[in-house]
Amino acid sequence: MTAYDPHADAPLARLVGATRRFGELTALDDVTLDVRAGELIGLLGPNGAGKSTLLSLVQGRRRPTAGTVELFGGSPGDAVRRVRLGSTPQETALPDTLRVGEVVDLVAAHYPDRVPTGDLADEFGFAELLRRQCGALSGGQKRRIAVALAFVGRPRLVLLDEPTTGLDVDARHVLWAAIRRHHAAGATVVVTSHYLEEIEALAERVIVIDHGRVLADDTLTAVRDRVMSAVVELTSPEPARVVSLPHIVRDERVGEGAAAAGRVRLTVDDADAFVRELVMSGAPFERLTVRGASLEEAFLALTVSERSAS
Amino acid sequence: MSTTATRPSDAPRASTVSPLPLFVMHLRMLVIETLRVPIAVIGTMAFPALSLLFFVVPNRAVADDPVLATQAVLGLAVFAVMVSALFNLGLTVAENREKPWDPYLRSLPLPAAVRISAQVSSTAVFSFLALVPVLVVGALATAAQVSAIGLLSGLVVLAVTSIPFLLLGAAIGYAFSSKAAIAVIQVGMFGFAFGGGLFFPPQFFPEWLEMLSRFFPSRHARELTLAAVEGTNPELWMLAGAIIWTLGTAALALWLYRRDEGRRYR
Numbered sequence: 154m155t156a157y158d159p160h161a162d163a164p165l166a167r168l169v170g171a172t173r174r175f176g177e178l179t180a181l182d183d184v185t186l187d188v189r190a191g192e193l194i195g196l197l198g199p200n201g202a203g204k205s206t207l208l209s210l211v212q213g214r215r216r217p218t219a220g221t222v223e224l225f226g227g228s229p230g231d232a233v234r235r236v237r238l239g240s241t242p243q244e245t246a247l248p249d250t251l252r253v254g255e256v257v258d259l260v261a262a263h264y265p266d267r268v269p270t271g272d273l274a275d276e277f278g279f280a281e282l283l284r285r286q287c288g289a290l291s292g293g294q295k296r297r298i299a300v301a302l303a304f305v306g307r308p309r310l311v312l313l314d315e316p317t318t319g320l321d322v323d324a325r326h327v328l329w330a331a332i333r334r335h336h337a338a339g340a341t342v343v344v345t346s347h348y349l350e351e352i353e354a355l356a357e358r359v360i361v362i363d364h365g366r367v368l369a370d371d372t373l374t375a376v377r378d379r380v381m382s383a384v385v386e387l388t389s390p391e392p393a394r395v396v397s398l399p400h401i402v403r404d405e406r407v408g409e410g411a412a413a414a415g416r417v418r419l420t421v422d423d424a425d426a427f428v429r430e431l432v433m434s435g436a437p438f439e440r441l442t443v444r445g446a447s448l449e450e451a452f453l454a455l456t457v458s459e460r461s462a463s
Numbered sequence: 464m465s466t467t468a469t470r471p472s473d474a475p476r477a478s479t480v481s482p483l484p485l486f487v488m489h490l491r492m493l494v495i496e497t498l499r500v501p502i503a504v505i506g507t508m509a510f511p512a513l514s515l516l517f518f519v520v521p522n523r524a525v526a527d528d529p530v531l532a533t534q535a536v537l538g539l540a541v542f543a544v545m546v547s548a549l550f551n552l553g554l555t556v557a558e559n560r561e562k563p564w565d566p567y568l569r570s571l572p573l574p575a576a577v578r579i580s581a582q583v584s585s586t587a588v589f590s591f592l593a594l595v596p597v598l599v600v601g602a603l604a605t606a607a608q609v610s611a612i613g614l615l616s617g618l619v620v621l622a623v624t625s626i627p628f629l630l631l632g633a634a635i636g637y638a639f640s641s642k643a644a645i646a647v648i649q650v651g652m653f654g655f656a657f658g659g660g661l662f663f664p665p666q667f668f669p670e671w672l673e674m675l676s677r678f679f680p681s682r683h684a685r686e687l688t689l690a691a692v693e694g695t696n697p698e699l700w701m702l703a704g705a706i707i708w709t710l711g712t713a714a715l716a717l718w719l720y721r722r723d724e725g726r727r728y729r
């Protein structure tokens with residue numbers, strides 16, 4: 154099928170030095186990346202990291218302040234470039250007064266080759282809602298419909314912005330299965346999330362973004378290893394000796410007053426190796442606790458190590 | 464060949480759908496949305512008819528004179544369409560830009576001209592409904608006179624000459640937030656209404672105001688509609704003015720739509 158397609162190897166979307174500023178704020182800072190056919194990319198970052206801004210540039214909704222953005226080899230601002238692109242609206246976006254079936258038909262009318270409303274509703278499990286007005290739906294129902302809309306035009310590239318936020322576990326797994334099925338059928342998918350779990354369940358390639366910059370762009374395994382930080386807390390009469398040990402990415406004093414004297418919280422990139430070093434060092438300590446880092450802490454660790462590496 | 468959901472031919476890969484069915488779909492949904500919350504258009508529909516009822520009908524010197532009454536009804540008919548166009552379109556566009564549905568539509572393969580003309584057309588439908596109460600009050604309570612052919616051609620000309628107001632409404636919606644849009648529309652609306660001779664006939668204007676008035680789109684709409692109703696030949700400056708305003712506001716609306724990136728959501 155692609156044998157005679159001269160653009161078969163061209164990226165579906167390409168950002169080169171893309172920067173987007175809103176007044177003083179730089180939402181996206183010199184981002185360069187390619188989205189190639191067949192990929193399933195997780196775009197991971199905390200709220201406000203620049204994920205949605207990145208997607209809005211690819212969708213042609215916003216123009217970059219500097220750099221270039223291409224979609225299917227052309228400008229995303231041209232409507233014709235967006236024929237093979239599918240996106241999700243925010244769940245709150247669906248027009249309250251329109252019925253679900255009407256919204257599906259409205260969106261489908263933009264595509265030369267649409268999925269019939271009934272088929273789409275069956276696949277994403279909202280067949281019984283087609284006659285309901287969008288304003289009467291629950292958040293989870295809206296979310297499912299919003300994700301389904303991304304697939305109504307049989308897209309080659311699908312951008313899913315926080316597809317499962319606010320869904321319960323069952324609904325989330327149903328959506329994940331649908332996303333995997335479409336990817337297996339040939340769609341290229343970009344999923345944004347601030348849940349590490351979601352990215353782990355879906356993505357093959359992971360792009361970590363924070364403060365508008367790409368911190369990591371690698372396979373899932375490689376990125377997971379880098380953000381597998383842990384947080385260690387302990388009390389020691391010689392905290393300075395403890396914080397000088399290897400594997401520590403970040404340290405801070407915790408607690409207040411005499412009771413908490415010598416209590417430190419350490420973000421470490423390898424908990425096992427750190428504890429071994431701690432014991433070998435002979436530094437006195439007590440009340441040791443180790444827990445997995447939250448995503449925010451892991452991002453912080455990644456940010457810090459990026460800075461010290463450069 | 465994978466077991467893809469894509470059709471075997473995959474022929475329509477790069478083509479868009481044709482604009483006309485897409486326009487019809489957008490128009491249909493916009494009309495449905497308005498009909499399900501009709502209160503939004505009722506105010507602009509009642510206002511011009513009430514103006515006629517309170518300001519013209521009690522003034523029997525005007526209301527009983529067939530020529531003056533016809534001009535007064537016609538002026539308020541133009542006013543009705545203009546207010547509805549500016550208000551409903553300007554506010555709807557400004558409010559929609561503040562909701563996340565509009566940015567989503569911009570991510571679809573939707574040409575700017577299709578979206579704008581659908582918004583303009585759906586508002587035009589309701590703008591024309593605003594005429595009905597004005598014409599009913601005019602027919603029942605004043606000496607205004609019009610032939611059947613005059614009424615018909617007057618409506619057609621009014622429809623065409625109201626296009627700049629619709630495009631201007633859209634432009635205001637794309638340029639301002641909804642709160643600022645209300646202020647801009649209110650000032651512009653009364654400026655156009657007085658300046659264009661919709662409330663007082665321009666033949667009673669001082670000379671300088673009469674000249675200035677010839678640059679107002681409301682004046683063009685009034686004179687061209689009047690010419691159609693009376694079956695007289697329009698003058699060149701009216702036609703030229705109307706065409707320039709139509710092209711100018713179309714270019715402005717299109718430029719502002721393309722420049723607009725909605726409210727900032729992150």
